[in-house]
Amino acid sequence: MNVPLAPVLLAGAAVTGLVVVLLCAVATAHLLRGRRRARDVQRKRELTPLVHALLDDDPADGAPRADVVGAHADLDAIVLELLPQLRGTDRQVLRQVLAERGVVPRAVADLSARKSWRRGRAVTLLGSAAGTDHLAAMAALLDDRSPEVRCAAARALGKAGDPAAVAPLLRATRGGTGLPHGVVGMALLDLGAAALPALRDALTASRGNARELVAELLGVHGDASATAALEGLLRDAAEDLPVRRAAATALGRIGSPTSTEPLVAALTNSPDHRLQRAAAEALGRVGDPVATVPLLAGLAAPDVAVRSVCADALARLGGEGRTALQEVAGGTGAAAPVARAALDELLAGPRRPEPAGAR
Amino acid sequence: MSLLIPAHDEEAGILDTLRAALGQRYPALEVVLVDDGSTDRTFDLVAERYRLTETTPRRTADLPVDGEVLSVHRATTGDPLVVIRKRSVGRRSDALNAALNVARHPLVCMVDADSLLEEDAVLRVARPFVEDPANVIAAGGVIRAANGALTDRGTVVEPRLSRNWLVRIQAVEYLRSFLLGRTGWADANALLIISGAFGLFRRDLLLEIGGLDPRSLAEDAELVVSLLEHQRRAGAPHRVVFVPEPVCWTEVPETLGVLARQRRRWSHGLAQLLWKHRRMIGNPRFGAVGTMALPFFLVFELLGPVVEVVGLASVALAAGLGILDLGVAAVMVGLALAVGTLLSTTAIAVEVLTYHRYRRGRDLLGLVVAALVENLGYRQAHAWFRLRGLVAALTRRDPVWSAMPRVGFADAPTAELAAR
Numbered sequence: 208m209n210v211p212l213a214p215v216l217l218a219g220a221a222v223t224g225l226v227v228v229l230l231c232a233v234a235t236a237h238l239l240r241g242r243r244r245a246r247d248v249q250r251k252r253e254l255t256p257l258v259h260a261l262l263d264d265d266p267a268d269g270a271p272r273a274d275v276v277g278a279h280a281d282l283d284a285i286v287l288e289l290l291p292q293l294r295g296t297d298r299q300v301l302r303q304v305l306a307e308r309g310v311v312p313r314a315v316a317d318l319s320a321r322k323s324w325r326r327g328r329a330v331t332l333l334g335s336a337a338g339t340d341h342l343a344a345m346a347a348l349l350d351d352r353s354p355e356v357r358c359a360a361a362r363a364l365g366k367a368g369d370p371a372a373v374a375p376l377l378r379a380t381r382g383g384t385g386l387p388h389g390v391v392g393m394a395l396l397d398l399g400a401a402a403l404p405a406l407r408d409a410l411t412a413s414r415g416n417a418r419e420l421v422a423e424l425l426g427v428h429g430d431a432s433a434t435a436a437l438e439g440l441l442r443d444a445a446e447d448l449p450v451r452r453a454a455a456t457a458l459g460r461i462g463s464p465t466s467t468e469p470l471v472a473a474l475t476n477s478p479d480h481r482l483q484r485a486a487a488e489a490l491g492r493v494g495d496p497v498a499t500v501p502l503l504a505g506l507a508a509p510d511v512a513v514r515s516v517c518a519d520a521l522a523r524l525g526g527e528g529r530t531a532l533q534e535v536a537g538g539t540g541a542a543a544p545v546a547r548a549a550l551d552e553l554l555a556g557p558r559r560p561e562p563a564g565a566r
Numbered sequence: 567m568s569l570l571i572p573a574h575d576e577e578a579g580i581l582d583t584l585r586a587a588l589g590q591r592y593p594a595l596e597v598v599l600v601d602d603g604s605t606d607r608t609f610d611l612v613a614e615r616y617r618l619t620e621t622t623p624r625r626t627a628d629l630p631v632d633g634e635v636l637s638v639h640r641a642t643t644g645d646p647l648v649v650i651r652k653r654s655v656g657r658r659s660d661a662l663n664a665a666l667n668v669a670r671h672p673l674v675c676m677v678d679a680d681s682l683l684e685e686d687a688v689l690r691v692a693r694p695f696v697e698d699p700a701n702v703i704a705a706g707g708v709i710r711a712a713n714g715a716l717t718d719r720g721t722v723v724e725p726r727l728s729r730n731w732l733v734r735i736q737a738v739e740y741l742r743s744f745l746l747g748r749t750g751w752a753d754a755n756a757l758l759i760i761s762g763a764f765g766l767f768r769r770d771l772l773l774e775i776g777g778l779d780p781r782s783l784a785e786d787a788e789l790v791v792s793l794l795e796h797q798r799r800a801g802a803p804h805r806v807v808f809v810p811e812p813v814c815w816t817e818v819p820e821t822l823g824v825l826a827r828q829r830r831r832w833s834h835g836l837a838q839l840l841w842k843h844r845r846m847i848g849n850p851r852f853g854a855v856g857t858m859a860l861p862f863f864l865v866f867e868l869l870g871p872v873v874e875v876v877g878l879a880s881v882a883l884a885a886g887l888g889i890l891d892l893g894v895a896a897v898m899v900g901l902a903l904a905v906g907t908l909l910s911t912t913a914i915a916v917e918v919l920t921y922h923r924y925r926r927g928r929d930l931l932g933l934v935v936a937a938l939v940e941n942l943g944y945r946q947a948h949a950w951f952r953l954r955g956l957v958a959a960l961t962r963r964d965p966v967w968s969a970m971p972r973v974g975f976a977d978a979p980t981a982e983l984a985a986r
Contacts, residue, residue: 220905229911230934233918237930240922358697371807387698416700481770512626515670548624551640 323353334363365394373405426457459489491520506542518549568669570882572661573679603654616641658780687812706760706776712815752808756854762786764814776941784835
């Protein structure tokens with residue numbers, strides 16, 4: 208059999224050539240990286256005092272302001288790294304430095320760049336450096352064709368800190384190209400307490416899955432003013448189950464005694480185990496002894512996780528709940544092991560705190 | 567996050583593994599260690615270090631467990647550690663199901679008992695679940711060979727390559743698999759394997775599919791495929807994510823015998839998996855998993871060793887009969903060597919250009935040499951081990967999970983740490 212060797216030899220030579228090229232690239236990259244690292248350390252050492260001088264409230268008498276415009280480009284990276292850690296005047300000073308060096312205008316121009324990484328980098332930079340000056344342009348990128356740029360825009364809007372971003376952020380969760388809820392949720396949390404009025408409005412005005420997110424966020428903020436609206440959502444049997452679950456968890460976090468009644472109703476009447484668990488856990492957090500009897504009834508629930516959460520909730524109710532739990536634990540019924548486990552846990556001593564929903 | 571760690575005779579490294587697990591930077595974490603019938607001092611060491619006290623199990627699920635649960639303990643040192651002692655039935659999946667029954671958090675992370683997690687590994691791999699909770703069902707990170715690395719009390723201080731050539735070759739294999747293979751499969755939304763050494767899952771979905779398959783030898787891949795099948799059939803969204811930054815350092819076999827057992831088991835498990843989910847293979851209803859990933863694993867991973875071993879045998883036979891054209895054979899061997907080396911070199915290049923964990927030039931040189939040496943002997947032996955695994959599956963031998971002898975993680979000398 209005659210095998211045509213020439214193409215095989217050619218292919219072999221080509222592949223070997225590629226291997227050699229890759230090996231050269233590896234060696235070069237390794238060497239260059241070492242040198243670059245040393246150079247970066249050196250440059251940071253030189254530029255950091257300059258940044259400190261800018262932030263110094265009480266510069267040495269007569270000392271001229273350092274030349275920030277002519278400083279090396281690495282200064283931008285140092286300033287951008289420092290910005291998220293600063294507030295107030297210091298933050299404003301560094302923003303001013305970036306504006307003087309032309310970083311902000313360049314980023315604004317890059318918002319419409321053809322390459323997605325440039326748009327993403329620009330919006331991220333504006334979120335950290337430009338405050339609320341370019342909110343509309345940044346919000347426009349929530350509809351960008353690249354999902355990474357959309358996420359970067361959401362995060363940047365959160366960092367910019369303007370509550371006017373609540374509406375565009377919630378709108379961005381819609382449709383097939385909608386942003387992941389976690390990204391929007393974290394951006395909304397970054398906006399802080401200033402966003403609460405807009406979030407409360409959105410609790411009734413927005414769509415189902417946005418309401419779920421908003422309910423969760425109001426709970427994380429512990430916003431007592433949202434209690435009535437959240438209780439309304441929990442009571443509404445026609446409401447989506449994820450929204451009702453989020454409302455129950457949020458009410459537990461807020462901890463108002465007025466929430467006991469709707470939470471007990473959800474625990475007792477809902478056929479959904481996940482809602483029952485959320486309600487039982489919330490009752491434990493609220494700590495109202497009125498919940499003792501329904502939680503005791505929950506120890507006989509068919510779902511093992513509901514039983515465990517009810518037992519834990521009883522343990523958190525204080526004296527009345529624990530006494531009831533001890534009576535059950537001393538018995539021989541099916542609920543006894545769950546009650547004993549909850550009491551054991553109580554005696555085990557302090558552990559890392561758990562957030563709501565960790566059941 | 568509940569970190570589930572099944573352990574069987576892991577006294578060599580269990581305290582380091584627990585230290586790394588409990589030292590994770592994560593806001594709400596518990597560690598559930600399952601002492602799966604250890605015959606060494608695994609439990610005693612943990613009991614002593616964390617002052618364990620027996621407790622009533624707090625069950626959160628009712629998954630069936632074959633090995634009897636003997637007792638449940640919790641740490642009294644303030645660490646969020648629960649330890650389950652159970653009889654072993656020789657299956658890791660049984661131990662994990664026992665852990666799932668007491669895990670309380672919405673996400674579970676399965677970690678091998680011979681692995682060290684970097685301190686923010688869990689935080690990073692959990693990020694896709696936080697950002698896209700509706701779609702992400704599982705996520706995995708990068709596994710690297712820990713043998714030879716400089717460690718200090720459960721932390722890899724400096725990644726270094728072992729002096730053992732078998733380990734070096736496996737280090738290249740892991741780079742190839744994680745930095746090239748899984749990244750590509752994840753991009754195609756066809757990632758089948760989230761390594762059992764470090765994988766993160768939604769607990770509610772694991773309970774819906776009835777936990778891990780107790781008969782499977784490749785329970786990690788089996789779990790992912792079952793989840794994908796379950797979600798597809800339910801019409802529910804599903805994304806399996808590979809996060810390249812978080813790193814888990816694991817101990818890899820140092821002897822050929824142990825490696826042979828491990829690879830036979832993997833091949834046996836893969837055959838079980840493909841047989842169990844044979845209806846998904848080539849089925850467009852299951853998207854890229856059905857049309858790309860499963861056929862790839864069938865042809866290249868499962869049947870590849872058959873072609874390789876039969877090919878080698880036929881060359882040897884032809885040489886014996888004097889009908890082998892040595893010139894042609896030499897050219898073909900050269901081409902095979904070049905292609906094999908190209909893949910490994912690409913993986914090393916990706917490592918250097920992106921992650922650059924191995925800082926020392928001599929380690930990089932070691933990786934490059936291992937990429938060449940791998941083709942001469944190791945590759946052929948590996949094909950043989952995998953073929954034997956396939957034969958074991960075809961002859962329906964009872965799947966048995968055998969523990970790997972451990973040497974543990976040697977702490978770096980104090981002088982070396984002080985000099986850093």
